[in-house]
Amino acid sequence: MLIIIGAGVAGIGAAFRAKSTGIDYLLLEKSDSVGGLLDNFSIDGFRFDNAVHLSFATEPEVRELFDRVPYFTHQPESWCFDDGLWLRHPIQNNLYGLDVASKVEIIEGFINRPLYGEPENYQQWLHTQYGYAFCKRFPERYTQKYWTVSAEELGVDWVGNRMAQVDLQKVLTGAMTEHTENAYYAKEMRYPEKGGYKAFIQPMIDEITIQTNSPVDRIDTNNRQVVVNGISHSYKQLISTMPLPELIEKMDNVPEDIQELARSLYATQVDLVSIGFNCVIETELWFYIYDDDILAARAYSPSVKSPDNVPEGKSSLQFEIYSSVMSPQIHSPQELQQNCIYAVEKLGIAEKKDILFTHHKKLPFGNVVFDQGMEERRDRVLEFVRSRNIEVAGRFGEWAYLWSNQSLLSGFAAVDAMCARDK
Secondary structure, eight states, rough: EEEOHHHHBBHHHHHHHHTTTTTEEEEOOOSSSSBBOOEEETTTTTTESSOOBBBOOOOOOHHHHHSOOOOOOOOEOEEETTEEEEEESSGOOTTSSOOOOHHHHHHHHHTTTTOOOOOHHHHHHHHHHOHHHHHHTTTTHHHHHHHHHHHHHBBBBOOOTSOOOOHHHHHHHHHSSSOOOOOOSSEEEEEEEOOOGGTTTHHHHHHHOOOOOOOOEEEEEETTTTEEEEEEEOOSEEEEOOOOOHHHHSSSOHHHHHHHHHHOOOOOOEEEEEEEEEEEEOSSSSEEEEEEEEESEEOOOHHHOOOGGGGGGGGGEEEEEEEBTOOOOOSOOHHHHHHHHHHHHHTTTTTTEEEEEEEEEEEEEEOHHHHHHHHHHHHHHHHHHTTTEEEOHHHHHTSSSOOOHHHHHHHHHHHHHHHHHHH
């Protein structure tokens, strides 16, 4: 028997792969709904995903599954709001809307940017890419809002192609014209016509069996048993997609040094404030917010992603507000909702009278925080877990920066690795 812990996209992918290869499995999900971060919820006929989700998968194996569902295609055009200005994303390539003095300061800073050699942290990486002036006004401020720590506290291995690198020609062009090429790392974004983002994985969900309301109490690796709601289930193989620090807490006989390393790993939490409007508002698909008096780091429109997400003649927004153990959330849900109402008006999107409702939901895990040295600490924990013949998968199982397509493939890979090891 293969036991899979967690029915997010990685766990669903693992179960789907296990079934297709004829492996007997038990997929456990602690909540009464499945999909994890890809799940959604409804309020008065309005559907909201658990934070912004759009697919830009290129892998044939993922596309073959996701493309079973009719979808809309969106251009990855996003914007940024800073002190009354709407600037096209990424700002480093789109300085056109700034005043002349700001442009000169940023371009001069770019030309004279420091060279650290191998950057020791994300702040140094930013400085070598964009210069001091730009970083102080934009990415360093946003880092604090999104990652909940300063850029100096983050490593650099996670960056990859997530931040657009620039050259002088692109900087100058973007400063003199608003007609610039799209520098986003994906050329198109896809979203299901109906059913929210979860619809992409619904065909897999329909083909597998999931045991919900089944939180794991304890994992006995010596006797190969998982205790769920006081009942022991024996396993031959085990795949975990639950957050790595939580997995360590559930395992028996974990050395103190491994427990300490696991406790040092942390992720952001996300307060979602969802808003329904009694009219059709004009807004972007998604956008980033730099102003400090607006608590949200970014927002998106479910009704722009698909009209199926709202009743006819209505529209919606969802704001994402981040916190962590390093920067705990100090505001009440009511205060967060009021701040987002304030944001709607300050951003010029709508008036308070246009709002039908606001709703608050907290996600306990948003993004893994890549603080300095995290990867080394994480890898030692993963090495221990695998030494106990447990495979891990997914964003929080692997404790990595994985998108939905990568998490799905991670679930596949965990089953494949397990099969290869048992041959």
